[in-house]
Amino acid sequence: MTGDPENPEREAVAAFLDDTVARLRDWLAIPSVGVDPAHRADMDASARLLADTLRADGWPDVRVWDEGPALPAVYACLPAADPDAPTVLVYAHHDVQPAGPLDRWDHPPFAGTLVGDELFGRGASDDKGQVAMHLLGVRAHLAAIGARQPAVTIKLLVEGEEETGSPNLGRLVDDHAADLAADLVVFSDTPVYAREAPTVCTGQRGVYAAEVTFVGGQSDVHSGRAGGSVPNPVTGLARLVAALHDDRGRVRIEGFYDDVVEPTAAERADYAALPFDDDTWLANSGGARGLAGEEGWSTLERVWVRPTAEVNGFHGGYTGAGVMTIVPARASVKLSFRLVPDQRPEHVAEALRRFVAAHTPAGLHAEVVDVGDGVPPYAVDVAHPAVKALHEAMETAFDQPVRFSRTGGSGPAAVLRARLGVPVVYLGATLPDDRIHAPNERVVVSQLGRGAEAAAHLWRLLAERLP
Amino acid sequence: MTGDPENPEREAVAAFLDDTVARLRDWLAIPSVGVDPAHRADMDASARLLADTLRADGWPDVRVWDEGPALPAVYACLPAADPDAPTVLVYAHHDVQPAGPLDRWDHPPFAGTLVGDELFGRGASDDKGQVAMHLLGVRAHLAAIGARQPAVTIKLLVEGEEETGSPNLGRLVDDHAADLAADLVVFSDTPVYAREAPTVCTGQRGVYAAEVTFVGGQSDVHSGRAGGSVPNPVTGLARLVAALHDDRGRVRIEGFYDDVVEPTAAERADYAALPFDDDTWLANSGGARGLAGEEGWSTLERVWVRPTAEVNGFHGGYTGAGVMTIVPARASVKLSFRLVPDQRPEHVAEALRRFVAAHTPAGLHAEVVDVGDGVPPYAVDVAHPAVKALHEAMETAFDQPVRFSRTGGSGPAAVLRARLGVPVVYLGATLPDDRIHAPNERVVVSQLGRGAEAAAHLWRLLAERLP
Known part of the structure; x- marks a missing residue:
């Protein structure tokens, strides 16, 4: 040099x-x-x-x-x-x-x-x-x-x-x-x-992050006392998370893809020409065991030009050692959405709120809190x-x-x-x-x-x- | 007196x-x-x-x-x-x-x-x-x-x-x-x-408790780096939890109800004759907001003579303040099952393992650990x-x-x-x-x-x- x-x-x-x-x-x-x-x-x-x-x-x-x-x-x-x-x-x-x-x-x-x-x-x-x-x-x-x-x-x-x-x-x-x-x-x-x-x-990509909380009772309750008779907020929230994607890996929030600009053929060709090795990608992805994602797109496309809904964290109930047989009072999930042009964080925030409202079981109270303002793509x-x-x-x-x-x-x-x-x-x-x-x-x-x-x-x- | x-x-x-x-x-x-x-x-x-x-x-x-x-x-x-x-x-x-x-x-x-x-x-x-x-x-x-x-x-x-x-x-x-x-x-x-x-x-009722863990990578990975391209163990585990019950509140683990002895008509009549008030039940159930459970059974029947699958705790990824945009490496859920005659904890343990195996997404590794020996009903x-x-x-x-x-x-x-x-x-x-x-x-x-x-x-x- x-x-x-x-x-x-x-x-x-x-x-x-x-x-x-x-x-x-x-x-x-x-x-x-x-x-x-x-x-x-x-x-x-x-x-x-x-x-x-x-x-x-x-x-x-x-x-x-x-x-x-x-x-x-x-x-x-x-x-x-x-x-x-x-x-x-x-x-x-x-x-x-x-x-x-x-x-x-x-x-x-x-x-x-x-x-x-x-x-x-x-x-x-x-x-x-x-x-x-x-x-x-x-x-x-x-x-x-x-x-x-x-x-x-x-x-x-x-x-x-x-x-x-x-x-x-x-x-x-x-x-x-x-x-x-x-x-x-x-x-x-x-x-x-x-x-x-x-x-x-x-x-x-841009990003929009939110925390969704489901609240059942005011306090945890013994599952021998009430288990089977009152809604479990952890189960309810798990069902919401499970509903986030269809079986082909597409996000099921209504309107989520409305503003997505699909990559041009030239861009897709450019990405396909780059050297790519599954094992290297997995090793660089925290040692993941296998690829996954939205059907119909390559790994690079999934990460570069396709939006995602990702769970960053989930917490509810007793998580210490052993067992504590309770119906938890509340559960929270941290979600973040990677966005691509021309999605806007504020639109996704609105769509998420509608999705949560539609997926809140009877007997649970839902809260959605934005984490930051989001970053546009x-x-x-x-x-x-x-x-x-x-x-x-x-x-x-x-x-x-x-x-x-x-x-x-x-x-x-x-x-x-x-x-x-x-x-x-x-x-x-x-x-x-x-x-x-x-x-x-x-x-x-x-x-x-x-x-x-x-x-x-x-x-x-x-x-x-x-x- | x-x-x-x-x-x-x-x-x-x-x-x-x-x-x-x-x-x-x-x-x-x-x-x-x-x-x-x-x-x-x-x-x-x-x-x-x-x-x-x-x-x-x-x-x-x-x-x-x-x-x-x-x-x-x-x-x-x-x-x-x-x-x-x-x-x-x-x-x-x-x-x-x-x-x-x-x-x-x-x-x-x-x-x-x-x-x-x-x-x-x-x-x-x-x-x-x-x-x-x-x-x-x-x-x-x-x-x-x-x-x-x-x-x-x-x-x-x-x-x-x-x-x-x-x-x-x-x-x-x-x-x-x-x-x-x-x-x-x-x-x-x-x-x-x-x-x-x-x-x-x-x-x-009896009880059987277990902890189910899904492991993806060896470490959390930045969701901007890999989000959308590798399986998320929290999402996978949420889907397993969501699959535990059907929309009528019945447990979907194959064989779960095989040994359940249904209550006699005399027992059901006895339970129905007891004074029961929804609001008092909810107040005594940690201040829950509404009743829920398996369709076709009263609240007392749900708690006394019907078995349950309950999430006692769920943990995965980042759960501190604010946001950390990661794909978590692992997620764990504590499950407990209340059992009724003639269910046996060891049979439910086997059925759960088959259920977990059938609900482990590609790219994730599953572990099931019994918590204690269980208590028969x-x-x-x-x-x-x-x-x-x-x-x-x-x-x-x-x-x-x-x-x-x-x-x-x-x-x-x-x-x-x-x-x-x-x-x-x-x-x-x-x-x-x-x-x-x-x-x-x-x-x-x-x-x-x-x-x-x-x-x-x-x-x-x-x-x-x-x-």
Whole structure:
């Protein structure tokens, strides 16, 4: 990756890579677990460290936004020399998931442990690694063009609430509309399809989550006393969950599929051309024993372009050791729905309420509580010139043909699209087997280098290509 | 209740009732919570106090059995003067349920608080109160016949493991077969139907409990990563639970009803003649909002003579605050089945395993674990002369017609029947709204007096009636 006179971006990336890893290790040592109020000070420290690093790199305008209830976000701007150059806003996040079961980590989750080409730690891939990738990309871009200012104005928004559903991002964007104004958003919180098959991501699913509770009596009752004579809320809720899908794996909530845009033949062909191996997919899916899902769609289609209804948790009655022969008083289920364009969380919320009302047995009281506001789905317009520039930048950086893919996860791309009124494209270089949200999260350092090089190429290309 | 020259048993009960309450209060102060190993010393103290009381009452043979792993049981024998008189074994228990939420008790659970005719405390009704009732009954019997030895040989077995399913009772009975030999067992751990409708209980349901676990992957997986492509064990288990009953409330496990003995027309008429009020039933069933159950049967029939499949608890995935968008790796459900004659726990265990195998979706692994050995159901032969004597004793003591009833709970009557080879009848005087297993358990003192009088009559009658 060094000494290529045709590719000065690559040369510069190689020169700065060790330093980038050293900085990232320090950052991973800060447990910026956004979901846990006990880590509020760590969120502040994480934001400060990023801000200090940006200033050290010469970004002239760096700010930590921590107004109101929101966890701190970092904003920065590095203006182009040409005042007429286009402006790009990079979106990423510095909050991380909880570490989860410590005994299943081979390295400390909050240390940043380098083993060969892998850097282990919570947030290494999701998403501090991709922020580090961008800082490296900007340094490489400046080095490659031999200037102190980039070819496009680069703005950075690294929020602190992505893992909790970005509840304040819309307000944050509205409050800082002038600072964040841009011609394009580059969204960096997605992986490539695979190490051997780098891709440009063109969409994320949305999500809507709710908790449904069935209440029977005011208290549990001895099943010898009443068992068989009063409704059991756990049984009732199990029947509701069982009714969520038909035998072909389709969601049976009326109206659920009304707004679903089916993938084009070209997209389906693109996905079918990607290397796919059942066993690898299962291994990367928590060691699942077999595939399942909606009939008529491939695994990748099920995860990328089809919506789902998933039970994330179910609780009711006595769940300790042994037996307690009761009819429980209540049961709750946490449901989440992955959504695809053009489904809307608020429509699914209404449809779920109708479904619950229709499936509440006599003698039980039902409650449906939304968990967060939901995240709308988003898909890129692949005909946009920025997507072509991005595709070219990726092919140059990865030295091979690059296809299109999507990701089954969710992110606030639709929020940024709606609030800022400009296209959003995805630039990511992490891997699907980085174990994000799981023990032993890692990032592959050479992938970060490739991604940084792609970003460096992109800034150069966008200066020519963006209208 | 005093000064009736026609009913010397009643006069004697009245004379000893205050002393009986005073002794019971001391006994209720000992928290003999059998299920909690921290209360092991209290179990011993409880057994010792009972043994000392029996000795003070002149029982010549009193022993505490605490061999092996079993919690201590108390055995006592008071021989009849006539060596050819029949022998009766009274069964009861001195272990009690945990107190549960202390803030929902109006009186200390382990003090024995007398308020008018009610004595509050854990175990007041279930089952120390009915043991105290028998000691009072024996004193009244001896006073009424003016003798120091009873008309029948009375043996007492007060075990310490009823609330944990009597796991060692069978072994205990076998080990002490000669001591426990009797012509009849009087089982005292059931209530009458109602204060205004005293009854003779003629049966208890059995119970079989199991835990069913579905395992998908080795770990939870992010639902954005895999949601829609791998089986969800919570959904699978919910579908199994939903399949347990048809839309008419019948259990759909093949063979489940094979051995069920349907009640006779006379039994159904007897149950239909009992006073019944939906609102009172619901209030006594944890404040349930409505009745439910198997079509074609009344509420009392559903609880007394029909078997059930009940979910006692269900757990899978994330059940904390907020949302965690995962496909869970596993889900577990605790099931218990109330059984009626002639169902057998081991047959239901086999049928459940076949049902689970038939309802395990592809890609999930199923485990079924029995919780305990189960308790067989039991029903009395109402034509037996002891039942007629008992019925007469109850009508005399309660001054009104006495019907037959059953109870939906479970107890080791079938174990005693099988091991000792003699009939078991039920003599109980507590009330269904005594809140056993719940906060504010109480016993109505005058009911204990009526029950003691019934026992005193019974001992006299059995001497004449038993073959």
